[in-house]
Amino acid sequence: MIVRALLLVAAAAAAGCSGNQNVFNPAGPAARDIASLGWQLFIVCGAVYLLTLLALAWALARRRVPSDDTVETTASLTRTVTIATVLSIVILIGITISSVVHGRGLTSPSGPGAITVDAIGHQWWWEFQYRDLTPSDFVTSPNELHIPVGVPIQIKAMSRDVIHSFWVPNLHGKRDLIPGQVTNFWIQADTPGVYRGQCAEFCGHQHANMAFTVVAEPMDKFQQWIRAQRQPAAEPVNAEQARGQEVFLQGPCVMCHTIRGTSAGSRVGPELTHVGSRLTIAAGTLPNTRGHLGGWVLDSQSVKPGNRMPPNALTSDDLQAVLSYLRSLR
């Protein structure tokens, strides 16, 4: 019984080790530095802790003997304590040096930069903006950060309301998004993959559901993605989608959302120009499926209480039309 329980705990712990949101599964140089420093500290401190406890256990178990009070014993004890103190100082200095060496790697780019992305925190979602020399080529990608592998990406992080924190454990440490200030840092992914990021500074009611996805892909696939994102929204191709667009543009949706290529141009909610192409909705809360999207549009407050989107009383025909339209925006 106990063995089985221990096995279960071990299995549960091991399952956390291979995830896409894991400090010990680094996918870039900065995360490798952090993971390596983490392991060093864990091993050194673990060994010191173990030795200290063993010495304590030995001292507790030992009985006094007559020779304890001799001058020789006192001298040998002084020697032992001095050696232990010197050893502690050496270990601490070693850890400090290692920490500084690893920390230097975190603050500077690992090579010439490729692209700059603005990361803007909102309660409770993320906005990633890819700037370009041509303003019409700006790309806004809410809650989904696409990056090419093998090149450093400069992140300019800022906040529109309260302090948030950008944390993709597989790529970098936590960096705060502070209102009225730009935080610059560099991330780089060397292994293609999908990594999960999470707000790491308590920012209100739905802090726990303020996540985002990082999609690291080869440069040609990234270029393909950004070319597709630059396009305005797809036009409706059938009557249902056309009705959906009409409902969207005449309803309350336009008060907050943008769909480029239509008259919807508000900037307070996530842009929906290519909402159908995304992996998740509601900042990583739900997978992007038609059913989840429907529940979200009708009554987002039961999914993510306190979020900024109001309930929408749509008739079932209108809802299906809106869903068809939104799903077609790829």
Add this chain to the structure above:
Amino acid sequence: MRVLIVLAAIAAVSSGCEREVRPFQTLPVASARAQRVVETTLHPGDAPPPATGQNSPFRENAWGVGEGKRLFTYYNCSGCHANGGGGMGPPLMDDKWIYGYEPANIFQTIVEGRPNGMPSFRNKIPDQQVWMLVAYVQSMSGNVRYDALPSRSDHMRYSTPENARRAQTPKQTGPR
């Protein structure tokens, strides 16, 4: 006896610990708009326009008033009313009300629009949020409960918070 007094004091204090309710879904999804049938045209002079007596469910709810304040910026009310001080549109923090100061009048002003520039937000703002805006517009001149008034702004520029302004007694005026 002393124990009883202490217990009573603890009970009295802890009753204040209850968190204010945040009614995320106050109004039923398909709420009817009673005001829709009220046809209000201009009401010159001192006679206030008819009101249904309906009140904002958020008038005593600090969270609702605060949400109204956020929506006031979100929906660019400040574009004309300039944080309540007035600009292209009339000021909202004074005691003069052109189209009625009853909550139902304010609701109608937002939903139907008014002459000379106030657009109609019918079907654009859900009723629940309109009521939040109504509560906030009332709070600008101090006409909601004092402890529900916003005490600070989320943005960095300074302006006198709503609960530090002098409360105004609403006065009905006709269109200027």
